[in-house]
Amino acid sequence: MKLSHFFRILRTIILFFICFTFKTYAVENIDERVKNLTLELRCMTCQNQSIYDSDAEFSNDIKKIVKLKFQEGKSEHDIKKFLVERYGEYILFRPLMNYNNIFLWVFPFILLIIGLFFIIIKTKGKKA
Amino acid sequence: MSSLIGFLSLALAIGINFYLLISRYVFKFQKQRFKFFVRVSSLLTLLSFFSLMYAYVTSDFSNYNVFQNSHSNKPLIYKISGTWGNHEGSMLLWLCILSIFSFFFSFTKNIEENFQKLTLIIQAFLHTLFSLFIVFTSNPFLVNSILVDEGLGLNPILQDPGLAVHPPILYAGYVGYSIVFSIAIAGLFQNTDNEWLYVAKKWSLISWTFLTGGIALGSYWAYYELGWGGWWFWDPVENISLMPWIAGLALVHSLMMVRGEQAIKKWIVFLSILCFSLSVFGTFLVRSGILTSVHSFAADASRGIFILLIFFIITGFGFLVFLLKEPKKSNTLNLLFINKVSALVINNILMIIATLTILLGTIYPIIIEVLYNKRISVGGPYFNSTVIPIMIPGFLLMSIAPILSWQTNKIKNSKKYVLGFIILSILVFIQSYLLDFNTWGFVGLLLGFWIVLASIIAIFSYYKVKLNLKYFKIINPHIAHIGVGIAIIGITCSSVFQNELDFNLNEGDKFKVNGKMVLFEEVETTNQINFQALRGKFLFDIEKNKSKKIEAGKNYYPVSKMITSEAGILHQWNKDIYFILGDQKNNEWFVKVLINPFVSFIWLGVIIMVYSGLIAVTRR
Numbered sequence: 001m002k003l004s005h006f007f008r009i010l011r012t013i014i015l016f017f018i019c020f021t022f023k024t025y026a027v028e029n030i031d032e033r034v035k036n037l038t039l040e041l042r043c044m045t046c047q048n049q050s051i052y053d054s055d056a057e058f059s060n061d062i063k064k065i066v067k068l069k070f071q072e073g074k075s076e077h078d079i080k081k082f083l084v085e086r087y088g089e090y091i092l093f094r095p096l097m098n099y100n101n102i103f104l105w106v107f108p109f110i111l112l113i114i115g116l117f118f119i120i121i122k123t124k125g126k127k128a
Numbered sequence: 129m130s131s132l133i134g135f136l137s138l139a140l141a142i143g144i145n146f147y148l149l150i151s152r153y154v155f156k157f158q159k160q161r162f163k164f165f166v167r168v169s170s171l172l173t174l175l176s177f178f179s180l181m182y183a184y185v186t187s188d189f190s191n192y193n194v195f196q197n198s199h200s201n202k203p204l205i206y207k208i209s210g211t212w213g214n215h216e217g218s219m220l221l222w223l224c225i226l227s228i229f230s231f232f233f234s235f236t237k238n239i240e241e242n243f244q245k246l247t248l249i250i251q252a253f254l255h256t257l258f259s260l261f262i263v264f265t266s267n268p269f270l271v272n273s274i275l276v277d278e279g280l281g282l283n284p285i286l287q288d289p290g291l292a293v294h295p296p297i298l299y300a301g302y303v304g305y306s307i308v309f310s311i312a313i314a315g316l317f318q319n320t321d322n323e324w325l326y327v328a329k330k331w332s333l334i335s336w337t338f339l340t341g342g343i344a345l346g347s348y349w350a351y352y353e354l355g356w357g358g359w360w361f362w363d364p365v366e367n368i369s370l371m372p373w374i375a376g377l378a379l380v381h382s383l384m385m386v387r388g389e390q391a392i393k394k395w396i397v398f399l400s401i402l403c404f405s406l407s408v409f410g411t412f413l414v415r416s417g418i419l420t421s422v423h424s425f426a427a428d429a430s431r432g433i434f435i436l437l438i439f440f441i442i443t444g445f446g447f448l449v450f451l452l453k454e455p456k457k458s459n460t461l462n463l464l465f466i467n468k469v470s471a472l473v474i475n476n477i478l479m480i481i482a483t484l485t486i487l488l489g490t491i492y493p494i495i496i497e498v499l500y501n502k503r504i505s506v507g508g509p510y511f512n513s514t515v516i517p518i519m520i521p522g523f524l525l526m527s528i529a530p531i532l533s534w535q536t537n538k539i540k541n542s543k544k545y546v547l548g549f550i551i552l553s554i555l556v557f558i559q560s561y562l563l564d565f566n567t568w569g570f571v572g573l574l575l576g577f578w579i580v581l582a583s584i585i586a587i588f589s590y591y592k593v594k595l596n597l598k599y600f601k602i603i604n605p606h607i608a609h610i611g612v613g614i615a616i617i618g619i620t621c622s623s624v625f626q627n628e629l630d631f632n633l634n635e636g637d638k639f640k641v642n643g644k645m646v647l648f649e650e651v652e653t654t655n656q657i658n659f660q661a662l663r664g665k666f667l668f669d670i671e672k673n674k675s676k677k678i679e680a681g682k683n684y685y686p687v688s689k690m691i692t693s694e695a696g697i698l699h700q701w702n703k704d705i706y707f708i709l710g711d712q713k714n715n716e717w718f719v720k721v722l723i724n725p726f727v728s729f730i731w732l733g734v735i736i737m738v739y740s741g742l743i744a745v746t747r748r
Contacts, residue, residue, distance in 0.1 A: 009546055040509045048363050050508075053356045055710055055718075093507030095492075100500065104492050108485040108514045115477040123470060 034067050037076055040093045041083065050093065131191045134179035135269040138220075141172035141227070142259045148252040163234045166248050169255070170231035177224040180268050181211045189279050192270040193217065199281035199687050201658045209292030210282045215415060215431070216268035218295060222411070223258050225296070225303040226251070229331075233307055239327055243318055250310035257438050265431045281687035284659065290349035298342025298369065302407040304335025305372060305400075308379070312400035313446060315393075316453040322386065325393075328400065329383040330745055335403075336376040337741030343369050344734040351727075355693035355708055358623070359730070362508040367490045368410035371483050375403045378479035380744075381472055394454065395476070401446035406483070408439045413490070468532040471525050478522040482515050489514070523575045526612065527582035530605040531590055544589065548581055563625075572620025579613030601747045608740035615733025621726035622704075629723070632716040641705060641721050644669040651681075651709075651717065660684040661694075664709040664717060668698055680707035680719075701728055 038052035043059045051059040062083070069079045083091050095101045144165055151162065183191045184207050187200040197214040198207060206213075212221040230251040236244065262268070285291075308331050315324045346369070351359035360366060379399040382392065412435040489506045496504050528545065553574060560570045583606040591602055600607075631639050633648045640646070647667040654661050663681035680696030696707040703725045710718030 009550075040507075042505050042507065048361060048507075049356060053358070055720075088503060090503040090505050093505050094509035094513075095504055095506050100496060100502075101492075101504070104488060104506065104510070105514075107488055108481060108518060111481040111484060112518060115474075115481060118477065119470065119474060122473075 030067065030070050033070055033076070034063065037066055037079065038063055042091050042093055044087060044091060130179040130182045130186075130188060131269040131271065134176045134183070135267070137172040137179070138176040138259060138263070138269070141169045141176065142256060142263070144169040144172070145252040145255045145259070148249060149256060152249065162245060162248070166234045166252070167231055169252075170227035173224050173227040173255075173259075177211075177220050180217060180220060181208060184208065184211045184217075187279065189276050190272050191268075192272040193268040195272045195276060195279045197282055198279040199658065200278060201687075202282060202287070203657060205289065205292055206282060206287045209286070209295075212295045213282050213286045213291075214268075216262070216266040218299075219258070219262050219266050219415075220268055221296060222299055222303055223255065223262060225299050226255055226258065226306055229304060229307045230255070233331070236327065238323075240318075240323065243314055243324060246314040246317060247307070247310045250313050251306065254306050254310070254442070257441065261431075261434050261438060265434050281658075281685070284683065284685035284688055284690045284692050285353065287658075287685075288349060288353055290345055290353070294342060294345040294349060297338055297345060301335050301337075301339025301342050301376075302369075302372065302410070304331065304338055305376065305404040305407050308332045308335060308400045309404035309442075309446065312397045313449055316397060316449050322393075325383060325386045325396065328396070329380070329386065332376060332379050332383060332400070332403075333741055333745045336373070336380055337738055337745070339369070339373050339376060340734060340741060341738050343373060344731065344738075348731065352695055352697055353692070355695040359727070362511045364490050365410075365414055367486050367511075368406075368413055371486050371490075372403050372406040372410065374479050374483045374486070375399060375406055378476045378483075379403055381475050381479075385469065385472055397450060399476075401443070401450060402483075405439070405443040405446065406487075408435070408442055412436050412439050466525075466532065467536060468529065468534050471529040471532055474525060475522055475529070478518060481518055485514050485518065486511065520571070520575065523579065523612075523616065526609050527579045528586070530583075530609065531586045544585055545582060548585055549578060552577055552581055566624050569620055569624035572616055572624065576613045576615075576617035576620060579616065580610050583607075583610045583613065597746075600743060604740050604743045604747065608737055608744070611733045611736030611740060613733070614729050614736065618726045618729025618731075618733060622724045622730065625725050627723040627725075629721040631719045631721070632713075633719050634716055638670070641668075642703075642723055645671055647675075648717070648719065656683075658685065658687065660686070662709075663694075664696075664707075664719065666696065666707060668705070678705075678707050680709045682709065699728065702726060704728070 035052055038059075039050050041051040041062065043049045043051045043054040043056055043062075045056050045058045046054050051062050066079055069082070074082075080092065084096075089096060095104060097105055148162070148165055148169070180191075180193070182188075183194050184198055185204070187194065187198060187207070189195045189198075193214065193216050197217070198210045202210065210217075212218040230248060233251070234244070234248060308328055311324055311328045311331065315328070343366075347359045347366070350356075350361070379396065382396050382399060385392065412432060415431055415435055489510055492506050493504050496502055556570065556574045556577060560566070560573065587603050587606050591599065593599070629641060631637075633639065635648060635650045637648045638645055639648065647670045649665040649667055651662065651664045654663070661681060661683050663679045666678040666680070668676040668678055676698055678696040678698050679694075681694050683692045683694055684690075685692070693708065696709075698705040698707075703723055704727045706722040706724055708720040708722070710720060712718075
C-alpha cells in the first residue's frame with residue numbers, strides 16, 4: 001500500500017473525530033469561563049504571570065471583576081474591551097487582531113503556505 | 129590577588145587570540161605550534177574564570193563584582209554558582225565555555241589540517257570579540273573602591289541547586305553552536321569535500337544535547353521554585369532558548385541527509401549560521417533588559433548596545449560569507465510524496481516556521497513600542513494557537529519518518545501502521561469521551577501515543593533485537609522520537625488536565641485531595657543559615673500507615689529583603705500533587721493544591737532525548 005492511501009485514511013479519521021468533538025464542546029459554567037479568560041490576562045504587578053495563576057492583590061481584584069461581569073451576562077469580548085480601556089492592551093496575553101497586529105497573526109500562516117507550495121512544486125511530476 | 133591573576137590571564141588570552149587571528153598573514157606558525165597556542169589561550173581563559181570563582185568562594189569583597197553579588201553566609205554551593213549568577217560572571221562563563229570548545233576541537237582527528245586551523249581562527253575571532261566585550265563593558269575583576277567586610281548578597285531566587293547547574297549547561301548549548309558556526313564558515317571558505325559535514329553533525333548534536341538539558345533544567349526549576357504550578361510560561365527568555373533549540377533540531381535533521389547523500393550544503397550552512405546568531409541575539413535580548421521576564425535580574429541597558437554590535441558583526445560576517453562564497457550547487461533532491469528526503473524537508477520547513485514565529489512573537493512588543501509607543505503583550509495564547517498547530521503535521525510525520533526509504537515512497541508493513549492508528553484513535557477517543565472531553569487533550573494524547581506506538585512497531589518489525597551498542601545506535605532515531613512522544617503525553621496531560629483545589633484552613637484541619645485525606649498539621653517558622661523559612665506541614669494520606677510528609681511555604685531572605693515561594697511537591701509516577709501555601713487571613717491559611725497528571729513523563733521524555741543525543745554523537 002502506498003503512503004498516500006495511508007494519509008487519506010488518516011485524514012478521514014481526523015475529520016470524523018473533529019465532527020464529534022464539536023458536539024461535546026458546548027456547555028461551560030461561569031467559573032470555567034472566568035478561568036479561561038483570566039488565563040489570558042497579564043497580572044500587571046507580577047513578572048509575566050497570568051491573572052489566574054497569580055495571587056497578587058491586583059489579580060484577585062480582576063478575578064472578582066471578571067466574575068461579576070460574567071454574572072451580569074456580559075460577553076468575553078465586552079470584558080476584554082472594558083479591561084483594555086482601563087489598563088491598555090498590555091493586559092492581554094493574546095494580542096488583539098487589529099490593524100497593528102495583523103502581521104503578527106498572519107505571518108506564520110503565510111510562511112506555512114509558502115512552505116506548502118514549495119513542497120508541492122518540488123515533488124510535482126516525480127511520482128514513482 | 130586572585131582578581132589580578134584572573135584579569136591578567138584574561139588579557140593574555142586576548143593577546144594570544146589576537147595573535148592567532150593575524151598569524152595567517154604576519155607570522156606563520158607550524159601547525160603544531162598553532163594548536164599549542166590555541167590550547168594555551170583556552171587554559172588561560174579557564175584560569176581567569178577559576179580565579180573569579182576563587183574570589184567568590186573565599187568571599188573576597190575587594191573584588192567589586194563579588195561585593196555586589198555575594199554574601200559570606202551563603203552555603204558553599206551558592207558561592208560557587210554565584211560566579212555565574214550575575215552578568216559579568218556569566219559572560220566570563222560564556223567565554224570560558226567558548227574556549228573549552230576550541231580546546232576540544234583542536235584535538236579532533238580525521239579532519240583536514242587547514243580546515244581545522246581555519247575553524248580555530250574563526251573561534252579566535254569570536255573569542256576576541258567577546259573578551260573585548262567583557263573587558264570594556266562588564267569586567268568582573270574591578271577593584272572595590274571602599275573597604276567592606278560584607279557583600280550585598282545573591283538574588284535568592286538563584287539560590288537553588290537546579291539553578292546552580294542550569295546556566296553552565298545551557299551556555300554549553302548556546303556556545304557550542306559557535307563551533308558549528310566556525311565549521312560552516314570554514315567549510316564555505318575551503319569548499320572541499322563533504323567530510324566536514326560529519327564533523328559539523330557531531331558538534332551540533334553535542335550542543336543540541338546540552339541545550340536540551342539546559343532548557344529542561346530551567347523549566348524544572350521554574351516548576352518547583354516559582355510556585356506557579358506550571359513549567360513553561362512562554363516567557364521571552366524561555367522563547368529565546370527555544371529558538372536555537374528548534375533551529376538546532378532542524379540542523380541535526382538536515383545533517384542526517386548526509387547519510388542518504390542528499391545533503392543540501394547551502395541549507396546546512398545557513399542553519400549553522402542561524403543557530404549561532406540566534407544564540408547571540410538571545411544573549412543580547414536577555415542582557416540588554418528590554419524584555420520583561422523572570423530573568424530580568426541580569427539586565428543593564430548600556431551593555432545591550434555592545435552585544436547588539438557583536439551580534440551584527442557575527443551575523444553580518446556569517447551571512448556575507450554565505451552570500452559571497454555560496455557552496456557549489458549540490459545534487460538535486462530526490463523528493464517524492466512521501467519518502468525520507470521529503471519528510472526531512474518538511475520537518476525543516478516546519479521547524480524554521482516555528483522558529484521565526486517565536487522570534488516574531490518575542491520581539492513584536494518591542495517593535496510596536498518603538499513604532500506606536502504602545503505596550504502590548506504577546507504571551508502563551510498566541511504561541512499556543514500558532515506554533516502548536518504548525519508543528520502538528522511534523523509530529524504526525526515523525527512517527528514514521530525514520531523508516532521511510534531514501535529512494536521510493538513505499539513503506540513496508542504499512543497495514544500494521546494503519547491498523548495500529550485506527551485502534552489507537554478509538555481507544556483514545558473512548559478514554560477522552562469518558563473523562564472531560566477536550567479537543568487539545570484529545571489531539572495531544574493521540575499524537576503522543578501514536579508516536580510512541582509507531583516507533584515501537586518500527587523497532588520490532590525492522591530490526592532484530594540484539595543487546596549490543598550497534599543495535600542501540602541503529603534504533604536510536606526511534607528512541608529519540610519515543611522520547612518526544614512521551615514528552616507530548618506529559619505536556620498534554622499536565623497542561624490540559626490539571627486540576628486545582630482551593631482551601632482555607634486552620635492548623636489541624638483535615639481535607640480531601642484526590643480521594644485521600646490530608647492533614648494540615650501546623651505552620652512553623654525556622655531560621656536557616658541565610659534565610660527564614662515559613663513552612664506549612666501536611667501529612668498526605670493519613671488513613672494509611674505510610675503517610676507522606678509534604679512541606680510548602682515561603683523563604684524570607686533578610687540580606688536582599690526578598691520572599692521566595694517553595695512549593696511542596698509529592699511526586700508519584702502518574703501525577704504530581706503540588707501544594708502552595710498562600711497568605712493568612714482571619715487565622716485561616718489559604719492553601720492551593722494542584723494535581724498535575726503525568727508531569728514526570730515530560731522529564732522522562734527529555735531524559736530519553738538527551739540519551740539519544742549522546743548515542744547519536746557516537747554514530748557516524
